[in-house]
Amino acid sequence: MAAFTYDGLNRQGQNVHGEVIADNSSQAINKLREAGIIVTEMKEKANNANKMSSKSGGKVTTEDVAVFCRQLAVMLSAGVPVTRALTTLAKQTENGKFANAIDTVAKNVEGGMPLSDAFKEYPKIFSPLFIAMIAAGETGGIMEQSLVSLADQMQKEKNLQKNIKSAFSYPRSVGIMAIVILIAMLYFMVPTFKNMMTEGMELNALSQFIFDASDSLIENTGTWFLVAVAIVGGIILIIKSPPAHILWENTKLTMPMFGSFLTKMVVARFCRTFATLLAGGVTAVEAMKSAGPTAGSDKLAKAVKDAIEDIEEGSPISSALEKSGLFPPMVTGMVAIGEESGALPELLDKVAEFFEEDVENTSRNLRAMIEPIALVFVGVVVGGMLIALYVPMLTASTSMGA
Numbered sequence: 001m002a003a004f005t006y007d008g009l010n011r012q013g014q015n016v017h018g019e020v021i022a023d024n025s026s027q028a029i030n031k032l033r034e035a036g037i038i039v040t041e042m043k044e045k046a047n048n049a050n051k052m053s054s055k056s057g058g059k060v061t062t063e064d065v066a067v068f069c070r071q072l073a074v075m076l077s078a079g080v081p082v083t084r085a086l087t088t089l090a091k092q093t094e095n096g097k098f099a100n101a102i103d104t105v106a107k108n109v110e111g112g113m114p115l116s117d118a119f120k121e122y123p124k125i126f127s128p129l130f131i132a133m134i135a136a137g138e139t140g141g142i143m144e145q146s147l148v149s150l151a152d153q154m155q156k157e158k159n160l161q162k163n164i165k166s167a168f169s170y171p172r173s174v175g176i177m178a179i180v181i182l183i184a185m186l187y188f189m190v191p192t193f194k195n196m197m198t199e200g201m202e203l204n205a206l207s208q209f210i211f212d213a214s215d216s217l218i219e220n221t222g223t224w225f226l227v228a229v230a231i232v233g234g235i236i237l238i239i240k241s242p243p244a245h246i247l248w249e250n251t252k253l254t255m256p257m258f259g260s261f262l263t264k265m266v267v268a269r270f271c272r273t274f275a276t277l278l279a280g281g282v283t284a285v286e287a288m289k290s291a292g293p294t295a296g297s298d299k300l301a302k303a304v305k306d307a308i309e310d311i312e313e314g315s316p317i318s319s320a321l322e323k324s325g326l327f328p329p330m331v332t333g334m335v336a337i338g339e340e341s342g343a344l345p346e347l348l349d350k351v352a353e354f355f356e357e358d359v360e361n362t363s364r365n366l367r368a369m370i371e372p373i374a375l376v377f378v379g380v381v382v383g384g385m386l387i388a389l390y391v392p393m394l395t396a397s398t399s400m401g402a
Contacts, residue, residue, distance in 0.1 A: 003104070004028045004044050010112045011036040018111020019104050021121050035117040060098045060125045066154040068093070068102070073147035082143075083110045101125055114138060129153070129273055132290045133280045140281040153276045157269065160356055163363045164265060170367055174374035178381055183217070185385055190214035193389045202395065206388040249298040253326070261362045262297075267331060268355035270295040270304070275348035284344075285311060300326055317344075330354070 003021055006028070010016050016037060022028035029039050068089060075085035086106035093099040101122045108118040116135035119126040130150060137146030194211055197203075203211070217224055238244050253263045270291050277287035285308055292304030303324035310320035318336035321327045334351050338344030 002044055004042050006032060006037075006039050006043075006111070007041040008032060008037045008039040008112075014112060016112025018108040018113055020108065021104060031121070032113075035113050037112065058095060058097065060095055060101075062154050062158050064093075064095055064098055065125065065130070066151045066158075068098070069147045069151040069154070073144045073151070076147070077144045082115060098125065115143075127294065128290050129277070129294055132277055132282055132286070136277070136280040136282045142281060146280045149276050149280055153272060156272060156352075156356065160265065160268060160359060163356075163360045166363055166367065171370050171374055174378060178378045181378065181382060182385075185382070186210070186214045186217050190385075190389065191218065193393075196393065203392050204388070206384075207392050210385060210388055246298075253297065253299060258366075261359065261366065263326070263328075264355045264359050264362065266295045266297040266300050267327060268352050268359060270300060271331065271348045271355065272352035275345045275352060278345040278348070284317060288317075303327075 002023070003019055004025060005017070005019050007015065007017050020028045020031055022031055025042055025044065028042065032039055071089055072085055075088070076082065080088075083106050086102055086109065090099045090103035090106060093102060104121070105115075105118040108121070109115055114135075116131050116138055119134055120131050133146045133150050134143075137143035140146075190210060191214060194214070239248075253259050253266070255262070273291040273294055274287050277290055278284065282290070288304055288308050288311075292301040292308075295301060295304075303321075303326045307317070307320035307324060310323065311317055315323075316336065316339055318332045318339060321335060322332040331351055334347045335344065338347035341347075
């Protein structure tokens with residue numbers, strides 16, 4: 001990616017100047033044309049180094065963007081011009097990558113580009129929801145309210161993600177621990193037991209298998225390491241492949257035990273995003289176009305897309321969502337009441353809160369259920385190996401005593 005400075009004319013025929021990020025000049029011109037700017041002169045920046053290179057880089061987190069939204073809202077409500085507010089925030093932002101993006105946005109806005117289009121230049125930092133809310137704030141003159149709503153939405157999304165991770169992190173950690181213990185036993189403990197065995201001592205099939213596995217691991221450590229890397233790499237490639245993604249998306253909401261949990265999660269996310277956009281002044285159809293793809297489920301996104309077609313043909317939102325069969329009756333019922341009362345954003349917020357609390361409670365219950373199962377699994381693996389190692393010695397001791 002390169003930075004280009006430009007001079008041009010906006011839709012009102014005014015001279016504008018700014019900076020745009022693109023792969024090449026042709027792409028830069030196309031981006032500006034889509035933003036309603038006719039380029040009269042363009043130059044690639046001679047020094048494309050980050051002015052804020054002294055700051056640390058790294059990934060821009062949801063929390064970074066939420067803090068930025070709150071700070072920008074405070075400055076705008078105090079009467080600070082948007083370009084000055086952005087420039088000030090760029091200087092005080094610790095993340096160099098984020099600071100550079102904000103600085104470029106400020107320059108583009110100063111050059112005449114709409115704020116939403118300027119943020120759109122950084123899709124990896126600013127989500128479609130963010131862009132839609134900023135555009136709604138510009139159109140409706142409620143920028144401060146839109147920014148605060150965005151910050152609240154991102155904080156709730158962070159809490160939701162935290163609950164999801166906590167539900168799956170423990171079994172993953174226990175699984176890794178079990179593998180490490182198993183390898184350590186094969187590498188260090190089993191050879192010790194093998195040295196204690198006397199010639200002619202009979203071994204059962206399991207004991208013989210454990211000794212053979214230990215010998216193979218010690219003698220061919222490098223080979224087994226490469227095999228493990230190949231297996232892990234293969235699993236990752238399979239998981240990330242399009243067929244696996246399609247299979248996962250088609251089955252994850254109907255899986256035993258976890259399916260209900262994941263359904264509540266994506267429904268909560270959809271309702272929260274939908275409510276935030278509606279409250280920001282975005283039309284129902286446009287709000288659904290943004291909320292569907294960001295819910296975290298291709299299946300739900302497809303259902304929302306189909307619902308939009310029905311709504312555009314005159315169907316109520318509640319009926320269109322109910323038709324998909326994915327949304328619980330509580331959701332469609334509350335949406336119907338919201339449509340009739342004109343309080344759809346508020347009721348969607350209540351639905352989102354209900355399902356977010358349900359996700360939190362479910363994740364807590366899943367942890368409580370999985371923890372003893374995982375510990376029993378580790379105990380069975382370790383205990384089974386120890387029994388398999390001790391049995392031949394006990395059998396030999398009993399035979400000698402007889």
